[in-house]
Amino acid sequence: MTMHAGSRWRAPAAAAAVCAVLLTGCEGADERDRLGEQAATVPAAPTRPAGYGAVFLAVDECSSFGRTSVTEVPCASERAAARVVARHDGTVRDGPPCPATTDFVLHISEQRPSFDEDGDGAVPRGYACMRNLQPPHPGDPGGGGGPRTVVGDCVHGVDDGKVRETACDGSGEHQPEFKVTKAVDARSRCPASTALYVRLGGTSPVGCARPV
Numbered sequence: 001m002t003m004h005a006g007s008r009w010r011a012p013a014a015a016a017a018v019c020a021v022l023l024t025g026c027e028g029a030d031e032r033d034r035l036g037e038q039a040a041t042v043p044a045a046p047t048r049p050a051g052y053g054a055v056f057l058a059v060d061e062c063s064s065f066g067r068t069s070v071t072e073v074p075c076a077s078e079r080a081a082a083r084v085v086a087r088h089d090g091t092v093r094d095g096p097p098c099p100a101t102t103d104f105v106l107h108i109s110e111q112r113p114s115f116d117e118d119g120d121g122a123v124p125r126g127y128a129c130m131r132n133l134q135p136p137h138p139g140d141p142g143g144g145g146g147p148r149t150v151v152g153d154c155v156h157g158v159d160d161g162k163v164r165e166t167a168c169d170g171s172g173e174h175q176p177e178f179k180v181t182k183a184v185d186a187r188s189r190c191p192a193s194t195a196l197y198v199r200l201g202g203t204s205p206v207g208c209a210r211p212v
Helices: 028-033
Strands: 037-040 062-064 080-089 104-108 124-134 154-157 163-166 179-186 196-199 206-211
Touching: 179 196
Parallel strands: 037 104
Antiparallel strands: 062 080, 080 124, 104 124, 154 163, 154 179, 179 206, 196 206
């Protein structure tokens, strides 16, 4: 994930997410360069087995494994990979942020299949915030991924003064250089030990990060 950073690092906002393209895992427009974003297509089917909900990938429903085509499956199925923790219509840029510990986001393209969630002939464009049923959980603090950067996450520097999230335990491809220790509403509220400011979004949009 590419993040805006102050102090010695700077980063431009990422472009809007494009549905039907797999993106790899900060909030809003900054999510597009992160690990953990996928695109979900709605399969056309004349019937739906018991265990599915009335809305495609509604909260507490589960998705299958896969990267280019994800389907809804019963959560008890051996094909189930992740659970929906929040579901919104529209785009990530315009909608509410996903919960802090979301592992990845599924962008759902608008579809007009032969079977849809309410019989009106359409499944609207939207996005689902997903949490893996089994570890690893890249959205957890220090996990090195997920669509949002939270307190406890670590980042490393990349080209052009940008920073990206990486696992705090050093198990990722890049070693951590800074750790976000506090979220505040203004840079002036960060501790004196702060060496980097990371854009988090939300009501406390400034992340205070120190070297690790």
